[in-house]
Amino acid sequence: MHSHMRFVNIRRSTIQKRKVKKVFLTKSNLTPYLLLAPVVLLLVIFFLIPGLTQLSLSFYKYLPPGAVIGKLYEPTFTLENYIRYFTPTYLNGYFWPTIRIMFASTAIALILSYPVAYSIARTTSCKLKKIFMAIIIAAILVGPVVRVYSWLIILGKEGPLNSLLVFFGFGRINFLGSELGIIIGTSQFLLAYLILVLSSSIQNINPACEDAARSLGANNVHTFLRITLPQSLPGIISAVVLGLTLSATMLETPMVLGFGIVQMQGNLIYNTSLGSVVNLPFSSAASVVLIIMALTISYGVSYLLKSQIKWAK
Amino acid sequence: MLDLELKGIVKQYDRLLAVDELTLSVNSGEFLTLLGPSGCGKTTVLRSIAGLEKPDKGEIFIKGKLVNDTPVYKRNIGLVFQNYALFPHLTVFENLAFGLKIRKIPTPEIKERVKKHLDLIRLPEIQDRYPHQLSGGQQQRVALIRSVIIEPALLLLDEPLSNLDLKLRVLMRVELTKIQKELGITTIFVTHDQGEAMSMSDRVAVMNAGKIRQIGTPREIYDHPQNRFVAEFIGESNVFNGKIIEKNQFETTVKTDSDLTLVVVNPEKETQENVSITVRPEAVKLYKQVPSSKNVAQGYVETIENLGPYTKYHLRLKDGSKIIANLSYSKDTFTYKIGELVFAYWEPGECTLI
């Protein structure tokens, strides 16, 4: 009897051990490579190579149209594109607005998302959860056009938001064509994504911890601040990274809500590639800047915040 | 006729040598169990026979044919998984028909075979149900006949009873053995549960650390363990270490580390000077006075366990070592109290030298 019990416990850990060694029998070791060839080819040809081409193009010399027939750039190494970018015109016109909008909208979206994410994670009703999820996923699925057009209406001079402000005695604000308008539109855009990340992270927090805190005498506010919030920090960091990345790379929102007056980095790429003055090396440089900006800022912030949490994984 | 032969199987996983030069032969119609603790390599051996693992060295012969390079799906074996692995999206009928359809067996015959096998496990009505609608015991039986309906050369079972509760497990042991004998199919059974191994098998191979430590009938394994591992793994044993001080034609005398002089019947194999003697607790008898036996040890009763059909006495000897005696309980049996000084004794034929 007694020895049987001992073996049951050991067996459980072996089952976990067995899950790790998932080696599939292959006659030849080429099979995985063959099956993966399509996707690798696709990504290498249409993603890696264009990306690298863009990188090299950013170091090429711009040729004004007509200087050399049929060529828009000259493949000689130059830093002129980057030098040109890092001047006040472009920095103030594109770089800093992007940064401001990134951080402002992520912050706002974070504050608005957290309560909803918490409710979803902690709700006991399956049906309610499904409804919440449906709303959030629908918000993502409908796409940027619907979103942007909606804000175009709402933020208009005669639009509902201004009407509301007038109703309460405030003056009309020119949302469209201002950074504020873009920030409002972007914050709403980020909501759905942040809610998804936060709710799945909060769900991983053991609810028994909160119960334990309450049983020890902490009220709800106290429990939240001392127990729940700290444990959700890794999720918050993921949400922040996602928010910064998504907002940095936006095109539709600033294009429509910015009215051409306020622009973001994405607009710069668009303008210099499809706009009136085409400068492909410059647009490539702008793309490189955007990629580096998005990646370094989000992961830099993530690293900074993670180092503050001693117990983070 | 040997339905299965394993010769020198070796399997290495990174730092772990799972199977170490394992050689085994199984006769046609035999029920052989691989018994051992977790991690001893028994499942690896089973999966190698099935073709789900590829041994690094060694040869596997099924019905005389070398199958090392034969893929799983051509080996014609039946494998029952621990979690049954019934296909959740197929009905019981479709699950059972799966292997037959692959073999292109005509539909009327499929229907007949399914009916026959469902009758065999006494569940004729469930063919249109889905696995999640069945109880654990029912799933287990369906998994069993799914593997035999294809009429394989071998039936392999990987701890199939572990997920059942105790009562059901005991019932299934009998059921399984009955079906196996009825079908006459060569069966390899893997388990860590001694009770299963002993009650179901024609032969048991006790494994540890990738090697077979002893192979034989359940009776042989139990009565005459050939090494310390088997002695301690199967049932309970009292083990005494010591040195041989005398040996004649029939018996060997050993002086143990705890200063006892024990006599044991000569073993079949040659032994070295340093040996161990094992004696089963049920062979140990107790007496208040000095008994007239060749093997006697004196000690205090330290603990008593009343286990229903028998009582387990834990005795502490003068030098601190322990002896366990299981005395079967009946109204006439004499009982001892904690703290009493008693004599434990047994005959030379009732212990084993290893």
Added chain:
Amino acid sequence: MLIEKIAKAFVTFLIVLTLSLLILIPVIVAIDAFSPTAYSNFPPSSLSLRWFQNFFGNPSLLSSLQISILFAAIVAAATVTIGTLTSYVIARYQFKGKNLIDALIQAPIVFPGVALGNALLVFFYNSGFYYHPAMLIIGQTIIGLPYVFRVMLPSFTGLNQSFEEASMTLGANRLQTFFRIILPLVKSGLLAGAILGFAAAFNDYAVSVFLVDPTIQTLPVQLMGLMQTGVDPTIAAAATFTVIIMIVLLFACEKIVGIDKLMTVVKY
């Protein structure tokens, strides 16, 4: 106690605000689509279908809609096929360079759509392979793939390997096992992937805008162009129509497999 009450009220307010923002956006577009006048008098005084008539009566818009739907369907099929094959290999095989391949597959998701569009434009132009339909489909596929992977990979890795092993011991080879056992069991991941792939391709603007030409446009590109000239309820009608398409897809997904699979698109 008071601080609790204030906190609770504040939090409830935030939740209501957030949910309203999420729901309100498509609703406002829908309301505008039904407004009777050209100039957006908000809220509209009565309902009218004239903008829908405008939308469906406009050959150029209709053609963009058809192209969007067609291309998105092709992209959905392509991404799901690629996704299935790749997820299966990653979930079941051990091979050198696995981590590299994994990184490659996930990379496009952090790559800005604008930058990708720009890069593809230059790439296609230089290569001489400058066919708009093909370019659009390829660009949208690259954009859609990472989302499809994120949904499909868990389906495959989460599938218990013993089903495949059981199938093979019963005599089915790898191909038969794949079609009879594996595919039916990962159906939910496939459907969710298809919907996400379709949506990503259908809704894409940032990449598509670089790869269209006046004769071959997608609906988002055309609508965004119209928006530059101001508010036009025809845009609202078109947008509302796409919302309806998406909601229908969402319902289909829920009915067939449940929508929790779609959640994994934003992994924590």
